[in-house]
């Protein structure tokens with residue numbers, strides 16, 4: 001392909017585009033019959049032709065084929081029905097097409113002047129999320145890359161609203177089960193490790209409210225400045241949901257900012273049982289919500305909601321002369337002024353288009369299916385000899401362990417699973433013990449997939465525990 005304008009002819013664009021669509025459809029239509037993915041051996045690189053960037057052009061087909069053979073071939077298919085590790089990324093094809101549109105049009109979604117349609121769609125979509133979570137009409141929010149950025153954005157708003165900058169007495173509270181991105185965000189914001197108070201989670205992996213109240217009182221007595229409590233609405237480890245109403249009450253009494261990390265679990269409010277489990281989510285001052293997890297959007301699609309919408313602008317709006325034209329009409333709004341990024345991709349569109357295409361009822365069913373698959377997995381695990389169900393089923397997550405075998409068995413099971421390719425689960429640590437963990441939120445995961453995954457894991461565990469050589 002040639003041309004200093006970096007352009008293709010209309011025919012060439014179509015041919016290249018159709019090639020990509022065909023490749024995608026072939027992949028997605030056969031996904032369940034494929035390996036769950038492949039991890040490259042870092043000692044065995046280079047996988048792809050390396051060296052300086054080539055001066056000369058090459059046919060697109062050739063470049064695409066390199067990508068397929070050497071890049072995509074070495075990924076875990078996080079949308080595979082037997083990828084049960086971490087948090088699966090089920091995605092959806094309409095969402096992927098929305099991303100293609102956004103990328104092709106190269107939509108700028110930061111200001112009204114450059115993208116008024118996109119700003120309006122983002123506001124409508126944020127409005128949906130606000131309603132689903134029971135936030136008031138005054139709430140605001142925006143799309144970000146994911147839960148990590150949502151947590152950082154919310155915590156920056158909390159700091160601005162409650163304490164301003166540099167007060168060493170400031171304290172923020174969370175549990176030992178809270179997601180690492182919260183600590184990371186607090187570090188980025190300049191909080192010292194001693195300002196982040198981690199309370200030991202209780203036996204249900206929840207933030208213990210009495211201990212929290214006690215610690216806040218002690219800290220106040222010591223002249224410190226508690227300003228924020230972070231609860232989890234679905235921890236990544238076990239799906240545990242902190243006592244949201246109890247923590248909300250405490251925060252109100254103590255005049256503290258209440259942030260809920262719902263990056264994993266918030267989408268469950270779309271189902272009847274999720275709404276029950278997540279009661280109190282509507283009481284947060286800020287909430288992180290990751291549509292690229294249990295709301296089935298392609299990466300990257302995270303979202304932050306803030307009860308008093310203007311708190312975001314107060315935290316992030318900084319004047320720039322070259323942006324003056326974006327400020328002349330007060331009815332126009334600019335998402336760039338409510339968050340970290342100026343140039344922003346149009347992340348709302350994939351959610352907006354996929355909900356319009358499939359209908360919200362399909363999303364509710366798809367989320368409900370995640371609960372059911374974890375319940376099914378738990379039943380099967382309890383029937384399997386030698387295995388203990390350690391936690392769950394809760395919010396689409398189960399944790400379990402094999403009761404015999406040498407130290408390091410569960411990590412070795414993961415390595416053997418990666419080599420085997422049938423399914424993937426990964427480990428975590430609960431109460432000092434290593435466990436395997438399933439997260440079953442992919443709506444394309446069937447009971448048969450769960451059975452196949454457990455059969456593979458059970459066979460590997462027995463083989464490893466008995467010290468038989470790997471086959």
Ligand SMILES: *Cc1c(COP(=O)(O)O)cnc(C)c1O
Pocket residue numbers: 087145146147148149179181232234235236261262263264265290302
């Ligand atoms: C996944 C997750 C995050 C981080 O979200 P990313 O989208 O990976 O940045 C934060 N909190 C919880 C509870 C999560 O499960």
